Amino acid sequence: MKQPRFALTRRKLVESKLFFPLVVLALILLFDLLFVRGFFSIQTRDGNLYGSLIDIVRNGSTVALLAIGMTLVIATGGVDLSVGAVMAIAASVAAVLMNPYVLARELPPNLMSLINDPTFTFQPLWIVIGVTLLVAIICGLWNGLLVAYVRIQPMVATLILMIAGRGIAQLITNGVRIQIFYERYSFIGQGWVVLPFSLYLVILVYALAWLLNRKTSIGLFIESVGINSRASFFSGIGEKRVKVLAYTFCGLCAGIAGLVASSNIMTSDAFNIGMTLELDAILAVVIGGTLMSGGRFSLLASIVGAWVIQAITQSMYAFGVPAFALQAIKGVVVILVILLYSEQVRGLLRRVSVQKEA
Secondary structure, three states: OOOOHHHHHHHHHHHOOOHHHHHHHHHHHHHHHHHOOOOOOEEEEOOEEEEHHHHHHHHOHHHHHHHHHHHHHHHOOOOOOOHHHHHHHHHHHHHHHHOHHHHOOOOOOOHHHHHOOOOOOOOOHHHHHHHHHHHHHHHHHHHHHHHHOOOOOHHHHHHHHHHHHHHHHHHHOOOOOOEOOOHHHHHHHHOEEOEEHHHHHHHHHHHHHHHHHHOOOHHHHHHHHHHOHHHHHHOOOOHHHHHHHHHHHHHHHHHHHHHHHHHHHOEOOOOOOOOOHHHHHHHHHHHOOOOOOOOOOOHHHHHHHHHHHHHHHHHHHHOOOOHHHHHHHHHHHHHHHHHHOOHHHHHHHHHHHHHHHO
16 A cells, blocks of 8 residues: 655654754754743844854854764764864864974063964964864874774774873973964854854865765765675775774864864863863764664764754753753763664654554
């Protein structure tokens, strides 16, 4: 018997990876609409938009960037616990390139006049960004080689850089929080072009990842490796190179997130930048419907998952919930997500859908 077109459309909508994160985000925003006064108010200043909704996408941009790279890694059946540390390394490299005088044994006599100059930078911006992203790519490549060729478990392989990464970041800056004075650099995280500039970076990275994964065979290879890497190998897919590519791209995303984070605070805080953000990135990917065992994935759903996390954080702050209690709330969210994506709950939803159609 041929099913009605409406039933097929509804089933396709429910099974979409975007459905669940969009529903959760809508529920959170509905809660804010009802209980947080002025949450949806949008203000215009100097031609730019400001408001709580804008803050969600702006403050969630670092997690969204990490989630894009993490999605590809998890889709291969792996995980990257070092993205927060790579952010710290990237921030330290960028700060040293712009202000290396704090590490010098002899300071220049005109240092005070230099640090008060908003155009002060030792290296031009394009070199700062290029070298920083190159270092982040090398970090991702290191993780990929350990996982793919040395055959170390992804959690253990990336745990190495997670632990050592912050030490490396502090070695780069000699344990000093380097102050950044270059005004053009601050535009990366603090700039506005109607909307926050960091949002455009998220869109750019998403577009690049989407083109690579949906307009080439890379996305199919990633899903194939995540579903069954051994079968992919015997099918002629270079599963090692696919994994290396995924981890390398994840390192690139972490480097961009490090630039955004450090330009927000204009310092190289090697200890705090990116701290625990790897957990937020993993949670965003899971909310986006990508299974930890690997396989099919949705980059856009992972970005929505990052906004869900930021919406929860912002809502709790609006109600005066202390920062240390947010981790417990995120733990509850993790439990609910795991339950909703479990086979038992999915089976129950299928049975209910079949009964309604009958």
